[in-house]
Amino acid sequence: MTRAGLAAARSSTAQLAEIVPQVDDGQWELPSACAGWRVIDVVAHLAALASEAVDPPPPDPSLPKNRERYHDLRVDEPRGRSHTEVLDEWRHSTPRQLDLLEAAQEPPRADEPVEVPGLGTYPRHLLANTMAFNVFCHLRDDMLAPGGPLPLTLPEPTDDQVAPAIGFMLAGLPQMQGPELTAAVSQPLVLDLTGPGATTVTILPATGPDGDLTVAPGADATTQAHSTALDFIAWATTRNPWRDHCHITGDISAATPFLDRLNII
Missing domain, CATH: 3.30.1050.10 (SCP2 sterol-binding domain)
Structure with missing residues (x-):
């Protein structure tokens, strides 16, 4: 199973939790390296992914089929909320998401195919790698300098953090x-x-x-x-x-x- 993916998801999430208290109100409003999203929108995106994982919404055929446009829509929804409200959703849903991903490492459910709309179908256990990729990429490439606007630092990425993210990317590539x-x-x-x-x-x-x-x-x-x-x-x-x-x-x-x-x- 992809327990390495789960460990990577937990590791990058813990590093994001270290960064969050260091960001002031003005910095949350800065444009991130993810086109069209502020820094707070990046966290809103991660919060939305976590909330959907723990409480999946009913199918809605009116939503965009293109995954990027769908993410944009979900980020637009909380734009009127305060920074605190967005961060509270992320703090509330993320531990529950990680618990679900841990449970997904156990047979017989681990190998069940799960369709991620717009992204393909993956064995359930590999969804941990999906989170490892999302958190690592958004934190390291979109929020933090040099690519992002936040002049904050973390330790150099480790193989244990990067390899599971690469694993998801290669699984999704075809x-x-x-x-x-x-x-x-x-x-x-x-x-x-x-x-x-x-x-x-x-x-x-x-x-x-x-x-x-x-x-x-x-x-x-x-x-x-x-x-x-x-x-x-x-x-x-x-x-x-x-x-x-x-x-x-x-x-x-x-x-x-x-x-x-x-x-x-």
């Missing part, structure tokens, strides 16, 4: 963008990620017109994209341009369409 990304891969491409969270995988093209990409362990292609795993979190979510952080060896023309289209949410 699913989130569907045919758009599938069409961009015409031959195998290696992602070689170094530093904390290091891993090497090969992105394999779909084998048929209705197939999906496959992410296989190891390096099984001559065309390779090299990056640190920390940078991958930023550029694979389009927060930073991949060209600033990614070095390609082999057939650049084969790698570029994939790298241009990749946008993990």
